[in-house]
Amino acid sequence: MAILPIIWAPDPILKTRCAKISEVDAEIRRLMDDMLETMYAAPGVGLAAPQVGVTRRVVVVDCARADEEPRPIRMANPELLTVSEDEAINEEGCLSLPSHYADVIRPAGAKILYLDETGVSRVIKTEGLLATCIQHEIDHLNGILFVDHISALKRNMIFKKMVKAKRERHLESAD
Ligand code: NI
Numbered sequence: 001m002a003i004l005p006i007i008w009a010p011d012p013i014l015k016t017r018c019a020k021i022s023e024v025d026a027e028i029r030r031l032m033d034d035m036l037e038t039m040y041a042a043p044g045v046g047l048a049a050p051q052v053g054v055t056r057r058v059v060v061v062d063c064a065r066a067d068e069e070p071r072p073i074r075m076a077n078p079e080l081l082t083v084s085e086d087e088a089i090n091e092e093g094c095l096s097l098p099s100h101y102a103d104v105i106r107p108a109g110a111k112i113l114y115l116d117e118t119g120v121s122r123v124i125k126t127e128g129l130l131a132t133c134i135q136h137e138i139d140h141l142n143g144i145l146f147v148d149h150i151s152a153l154k155r156n157m158i159f160k161k162m163v164k165a166k167r168e169r170h171l172e173s174a175d
Contacts, residue, residue: 001037004052008166009096010159015143018048018055021076024119028058032074032117035060040070044095046133048140051096059114059137063130073124075114078138081123083107090132092146098165100158104149106135 007013021028031054039047039060049058057077064071088108093101109127112134116122126134136146147155 001033003041004034004038006038006042006047006051006095007053008098008169009094009145009147009162011096013050013053013055014096014140014145016050016055017143018050018057018141020057021115024076024115024117028056028076029074029117031056031058032060032076036062036072036074039095042095045129046137047095048137050140050143057141059134059141061130061133061137063128063133074117075112075134075137076116076119078112078114078134078141080135080138081111081113083111083135084109084127088132090129092132092136094136094146097145097147097158097162100147100161102147102150102154102158104132104136104146106132106149110135112138 035047035052038052045063046061049056059075059078060072062070062072084107086108087105089103089105091101092104108131110131111123111125113123147158
């Protein structure tokens with residue numbers, strides 16, 4: 001496995017609508033494993049393929065608490081089958097927008113269809129953190145960031161700070 005570099009916003013890759021996976025093969029399984037390792041190292045609870053520069057519909061999540069056993073979920077082509085009528089407000093962050101957080105309103109629960117790492121089609125019913133996390137990751141596959149759910153004023157403020165942070169990151173890596 002390998003830890004992959006995470007792309008920071010703003011970046012055109014993070015605005016891309018990602019392509020469907022036709023088959024969960026060894027290459028996709030390897031990508032899923034690398035993404036999990038990258039997510040755990042960050043650390044984070046979810047990661048979508050475009051965040052590591054791959055514009056394909058692959059997501060990994062693990063919403064287990066620190067005192068629980070890890071519960072990694074590897075997903076290809078995840079989609080929302082149904083969402084609950086009741087909504088929840090949660091403070092969200094993103095590994096592509098490090099140190100920025102904002103309250104986002106989303107459906108509190110969701111039924112998700114996806115292909116697992118063996119190519120088997122699965123449906124899971126989610127609520128709480130897992131529901132929020134998977135909806136956030138599916139957004140990534142459609143070129144949407146959590147800041148696209150908040151006011152333009154707040155979003156632009158965050159992007160301005162990110163442009164500066166990216167410049168500094170670039171200078172550091174050039175040392
Ligand atoms: Ni994210």
